[in-house]
Amino acid sequence: MSNLKKIVYFIDMIVLGWMVKFFYPRYERKFGYRLNYKILINYAIFQKIIGHHRWVPWPVHYTSIVLGYKNIVKGKNCDPGDNLSNYIQAYNGIVFGDDVEIGPGVKIISANHDLNDMLNISKGTPIMIGSNVWIGANTVILPSVNIGNNVVIGAGSIVTKDIPSNTIAAGNPCRVIRSR
Numbered sequence: 001m002s003n004l005k006k007i008v009y010f011i012d013m014i015v016l017g018w019m020v021k022f023f024y025p026r027y028e029r030k031f032g033y034r035l036n037y038k039i040l041i042n043y044a045i046f047q048k049i050i051g052h053h054r055w056v057p058w059p060v061h062y063t064s065i066v067l068g069y070k071n072i073v074k075g076k077n078c079d080p081g082d083n084l085s086n087y088i089q090a091y092n093g094i095v096f097g098d099d100v101e102i103g104p105g106v107k108i109i110s111a112n113h114d115l116n117d118m119l120n121i122s123k124g125t126p127i128m129i130g131s132n133v134w135i136g137a138n139t140v141i142l143p144s145v146n147i148g149n150n151v152v153i154g155a156g157s158i159v160t161k162d163i164p165s166n167t168i169a170a171g172n173p174c175r176v177i178r179s180r
Helices: 003-023 036-050
Strands: 066-069 087-089 094-096 100-102 107-109 127-129 132-136 167-170 177-180
Touching: 003 036
Parallel strands: 066 087, 087 107, 094 127, 100 132
Antiparallel strands: 167 177
């Protein structure tokens, strides 16, 4: 590593690192995932200064929407809405395990509208997403779905039913393709 890269890395980790901790006190940065200046530019300016999703305690990209964030339980290395154009609606609750990666354009919808009154939300069970799960771009996850541990969901899938652990699943509707 050249001296210039070492200086830039030092400034990013020490000087800008305290700013990230100020804006996100409970945020655990994924090792080697994003530099602090990128977190400040892509998340903190829009979220904490301008006010887009100001009260969500983890980084949310300015193009993403997170509704009902108080009903989200998340593990380590999981930040729902940190990618481009995510839509996360957690009115019935969503439980994320550790090390969940959500691709761009993913929609996770935990509640439907009541058929008799469109202004009311029907009650249901929360969405459960296990640990070590990778959800591909433009995937839609519908209410009351359970996704096991060590699962890969292919891009563009529509998850309507439970997906067992240690599998790779894809398609519309999403189904298991093979074991992992």
